[in-house]
Amino acid sequence: MTAHPVQLLVGLANPGPEYARTRHNAGAWVLEAWAKHENLQLELKPKFHGLYAKTANDLHVLIPQTFMNLSGKAVAAVASFYKIPPEAILVIHDELDLAPGKLRLKQGGGHAGHNGLKDIERAIGSRAFWRLRLGIGHPGVRELVTPYVLGKPTSDESSRYDDAIALAVNLMPALLAGHMQQVSTQLR
Numbered sequence: 588m589t590a591h592p593v594q595l596l597v598g599l600a601n602p603g604p605e606y607a608r609t610r611h612n613a614g615a616w617v618l619e620a621w622a623k624h625e626n627l628q629l630e631l632k633p634k635f636h637g638l639y640a641k642t643a644n645d646l647h648v649l650i651p652q653t654f655m656n657l658s659g660k661a662v663a664a665v666a667s668f669y670k671i672p673p674e675a676i677l678v679i680h681d682e683l684d685l686a687p688g689k690l691r692l693k694q695g696g697g698h699a700g701h702n703g704l705k706d707i708e709r710a711i712g713s714r715a716f717w718r719l720r721l722g723i724g725h726p727g728v729r730e731l732v733t734p735y736v737l738g739k740p741t742s743d744e745s746s747r748y749d750d751a752i753a754l755a756v757n758l759m760p761a762l763l764a765g766h767m768q769q770v771s772t773q774l775r
Contacts, residue, residue: 592765593717594675595647596621597662599703601737602652610723611736613681613748614703615650617721620752621759622648635668636661646763647671656702659710666711673713677762679755680704681736685722688747690755690774692719692767717767721751 598618599611606612622629622640629638629650637651647669651661666676674694680703685691695714698704708714724744726735740748754775761770 591672591674593646593677593763594669594671595649595662595665595677596763597658597676597678597707598650599655599658599678599680600650601655606737608739609737610740610744611655611681613721613723614679614719616748617679617719617752617755618648618650621756624756635664639665651703656706658703659706659708662707663710673711673715674717676711676716677719678704678707678716679719679721681723682720683723683725683732683736685720685724687722687724687740687744688751689722690719690751691722692717692762692771692774694718694767719755719762721748721755 596618598615600606600615601609601611627640627642627648629640629648631652632639635649636653637649640648642648647665649661649665651658653660662676662678665671680701682691684699694717698708704718707716723736726732758770758773
C-alpha cells in the first residue's frame with residue numbers, strides 16, 4: 588500500500604547548542620544526517636520559525652527553532668503556506684516507549700505525552716500526520732523523564748542511535764515516496 592508522498596519532513600528538536608546532543612533532539616539527528624547525505628543546506632527562515640530547505644522535487648524540510656512544546660507553530664507555518672495536508676507530513680521524533688535505537692513508523696494516534704507532537708496536533712488540527720519514532724528508552728520513573736530526555740545519551744546508546752539513523756537515512760527514499768508499509772517491515 589502506498590500512502591500520500593511526503594511533502595513536509597520535520598525533525599523535532601530544542602534549539603541551541605546546549606540541547607544539540609540531548610535525547611529529545613533525536614528527530615533532528617535523523618533529519619540532519621539525511622540532509623548531509625543529500626548535500627541539503629537548511630537555513631534559518633524566520634517566517635517558518637525554523638531551519639528550512641526545499642528540495643528540487645518540492646519536498647519541504649524543517650527543523651523547528653521554537654522550543655519543543657511550540658513545534659506546531661513552525662509546522663503549521665510551512666503546512667499552511669504551501670497547503671500541505673496532514674497526511675503528507677512526516678515528523679521524526681524521540682520516543683520514550685521504545686528501546687534506544689528502535690525505529691517505528693505510524694500514522695496518527697496519540698501523542699503519549701510528547702509536547703512537540705501535542706503542539707503539532709493542536710496547531711494543524713489533526714493527528715493524521717506520519718511519525719517516524721526513534722526510541723530513546725525510559726528512565727523508569729516518571730519524575731526522571733524531563734532530566735532524562737534533556738540529558739546526553741551514554742556511549743552504548745549513541746552507538747544504537749547511529750545504527751538507527753543510518754537505517755533511517757537508507758529508508759528515506761521509500762518513506763518520502765509514501766511506501767510506508769514497505770518501510771515498516773524493514774525497521775528494527
